[in-house]
Amino acid sequence: MKNTFGWVQLGTTDPKTAKDFYEHLFRWKITPQKMDGDKSFLEIDAGEGPCAGISEAKEGKESRWIPFVSVGDIHEYTNKAKDLGAEIVVPVMDLGQNQGFISVFLDPTGAVMGIHSKH
Numbered sequence: 001m002k003n004t005f006g007w008v009q010l011g012t013t014d015p016k017t018a019k020d021f022y023e024h025l026f027r028w029k030i031t032p033q034k035m036d037g038d039k040s041f042l043e044i045d046a047g048e049g050p051c052a053g054i055s056e057a058k059e060g061k062e063s064r065w066i067p068f069v070s071v072g073d074i075h076e077y078t079n080k081a082k083d084l085g086a087e088i089v090v091p092v093m094d095l096g097q098n099q100g101f102i103s104v105f106l107d108p109t110g111a112v113m114g115i116h117s118k119h
Helices: 015-026 074-083
Strands: 004-012 029-034 041-046 049-054 064-070 087-094 102-105 112-117
Touching: 004 015, 004 112, 015 041, 015 049, 029 074, 074 087, 074 102, 074 112
Parallel strands: 004 049, 064 112
Antiparallel strands: 004 064, 029 041, 041 049, 087 102, 102 112
């Protein structure tokens, strides 16, 4: 595993407007997807398969893109980030439907970063 960027997620207060904007700007194919439970998101296919998503931001949060680095072991890298001074803002979470796991942290400079693992 090379620990490269593998996904980017837009959390926005207005997913429909974001969908319309990016579909027209880049001609991306953006389709609704269900997650386990009642959660859903919009999946972006830029022409070579899914590469990003759009989801509704929590109340009071600003719209922003979060990059995700693909790692081999989500728990190892989440713990390592914490040990190196990161603040974990989304602990390891199962995405369901065999989509893998994510966590999100603030690095020691305050920048947001996500990690994703299939296991």
